[in-house]
Amino acid sequence: MFKYLIPLALFxxxxxxxxxxxxRNPQELPSALLDKPAPTFRLPQLKQPDKTFSAEDMRGKxxxxxxxxxxxxxxxxxxxxxxxxxxxxxxxxxxxxxxxRPEDALGWLGELxxxxxxxxxxxxxxxxxxxxxxxxxxxxxxxxxxxIRLKHVGPVMPEVWEKKILPxxxxxxxx
Amino acid sequence: xxxxxxxxxxxxxxxxxFAAMAQVQTEDQPSDDPVIxxxxxxxxxxxxxxxxxxxxxxxxxxxxxxxxxxEIRAQMKAGKSDQEIIAFLTQRYGQxxxxxxxxxxxxxxxxxxxxxxxxxxxxVLFRYIKQRRDVITEQPLTVEDRRRAEEMLAxxxxxxx
Numbered sequence: 034m035f036k037y038l039i040p041l042a043l044f045x046x047x048x049x050x051x052x053x054x055x056x057r058n059p060q061e062l063p064s065a066l067l068d069k070p071a072p073t074f075r076l077p078q079l080k081q082p083d084k085t086f087s088a089e090d091m092r093g094k095x096x097x098x099x100x101x102x103x104x105x106x107x108x109x110x111x112x113x114x115x116x117x118x119x120x121x122x123x124x125x126x127x128x129x130x131x132x133x134r135p136e137d138a139l140g141w142l143g144e145l146x147x148x149x150x151x152x153x154x155x156x157x158x159x160x161x162x163x164x165x166x167x168x169x170x171x172x173x174x175x176x177x178x179x180x181i182r183l184k185h186v187g188p189v190m191p192e193v194w195e196k197k198i199l200p201x202x203x204x205x206x207x208x
Numbered sequence: 209x210x211x212x213x214x215x216x217x218x219x220x221x222x223x224x225x226f227a228a229m230a231q232v233q234t235e236d237q238p239s240d241d242p243v244i245x246x247x248x249x250x251x252x253x254x255x256x257x258x259x260x261x262x263x264x265x266x267x268x269x270x271x272x273x274x275x276x277x278x279e280i281r282a283q284m285k286a287g288k289s290d291q292e293i294i295a296f297l298t299q300r301y302g303q304x305x306x307x308x309x310x311x312x313x314x315x316x317x318x319x320x321x322x323x324x325x326x327x328x329x330x331x332v333l334f335r336y337i338k339q340r341r342d343v344i345t346e347q348p349l350t351v352e353d354r355r356r357a358e359e360m361l362a363x364x365x366x367x368x369x
Contacts, residue, residue, distance in 0.1 A: 062258070065302035104231045132231040132271065156232055158275050165300035167258035167272055 064184035065165060071098075071175045072163035076153035079130050079138055086127070086153040088179065095205045097126045097198070098173040099149070099189070100161060102133040103141035105169040111188030115148035118194060124174070124202045128152030131161050131169050174198060176205045236274040244284045251290055252277060255297065256307050264307060 066072075075087040088098075099115065101108045119126050128149035130138045135154060142152075155161055164173065167186075174183040183201055185193060238245055249266060255276075257268035265273050276297070283293050297305050309315045349357070 062302060062304050065299060102231060132275075134232055158232075158272075159279075162275060162279055163300060165302070167301065 062167075062186070064181070066181050067184060069181060071173065071179050071181050072160070074153070074155075074160040074163065076129075076155055076160060079128070079135060079142075079152040079154050081151075082135075082154070086151055088175070091127075091175065092179055093177050095124055095174070095176055095202055097124045097202075098129055098164075098175060099126055100129045100131050100164070100166050100169050100171040100173075101152075102131045102169050103137040104133065105131075107188050108170045109145075111170055111190065112145050112148070114189065114191060114194070116146065117191075118189070118198075119148045119150075123199060125150055129160065129164075130154050131166065132156065132158045172198075174201055174205070177208070231271055236277060239281050239285070241285070244281060247284055247290065248277065248280055251280065251293065254307050255294075256305050258301055258305065 071088050073088055075085050075089075078084045078086050097118075101112075115126060118124070126149055128151070130152045132155065135156075138152070138154075153160075158166075164171075165184075170188055172183075172185045172189050173181055176182050182205060183197065185197065189198065239248075252266035253264050255265040257263045257265050257270055257273040257276075259270040259272045260268050263273075265276055280293055283296065288296075294306070303310060309318060311319055
């Protein structure tokens with residue numbers, strides 16, 4: 034009698050697997066750079082092109098690198114929240130302006146405001162390749178030793194900030 | 209007008225709005241070295257575009273794919289081997305960029321799962337056939353059975369006639 038229930042049981046197992054698969058976001062990939070040293074770079078700053086910014090400058094600090102661009106639609110969603118995060122003083126937020134014409138980028142910041150301490154200009158996207166960027170916006174939390182501790186693909190909405198970033202930064206600052 | 213034509217027209221109408229927020233275009237020029245182009249063509253069919261995940265790096269029109277093709281060309285020009293370039297890319301984007309996943313403990317189920325299922329199916333099938341052969345034994349007709357069968361055949365012949 035139980036023999037006839039085997040196909041049903043197998044089917045239910047399949048359903049469970051497929052149901053789990055459906056709830057996952059295929060755009061969210063496990064980052065290969067997690068717990069690896071943040072790639073070094075030295076890029077001109079957006080607002081002061083004669084000055085540069087480097088990941089090395091941030092040694093000894095926990096900081097957030099936010100990849101953005103004026104052509105990036107989802108960046109608009111997270112933009113207003115970045116002001117709040119920056120104002121909270123939890124973690125300094127730096128921008129990486131990704132494959133953007135500087136005049137477009139400056140126009141965007143002029144129109145919507147500039148939440149970043151500064152933005153570095155990655156005109157040809159070469160630094161973004163080093164960071165494994167595949168869809169802006171992306172955010173990285175880098176610890177005092179220059180190790181990448183978190184990568185978030187997509188806008189950092191308040192839920193992500195509170196559940197993922199805030200606890201991690203507080204933990205990293207204690208170390 | 210067919211539905212696909214209509215769809216194409218609609219997409220065309222949408223085009224200008226996308227073009228307005230263009231990113232910095234980097235040239236995706238083929239190299240003048242045919243050997244590099246050949247290697248790139250071969251390699252980029254093995255790599256996934258991370259923006260449009262069901263396309264290879266060779267087929268994808270996305271900007272990231274163009275950037276990566278440019279990067280691969282530059283590295284080939286610098287004398288890097290295909291293995292070194294694949295290592296460079298997996299370090300940054302993870303194994304997901306490989307269209308053909310590597311055989312590792314993490315992917316054993318993916319690679320060998322189907323064969324395990326096939327083997328399991330064969331075992332079930334074999335046991336089922338064996339069991340049937342034990343249950344159904346051939347029984348020769350008795351004289352009485354043969355007589356009844358002939359009688360039935362004869363009567364049915366009479367009916368159809």
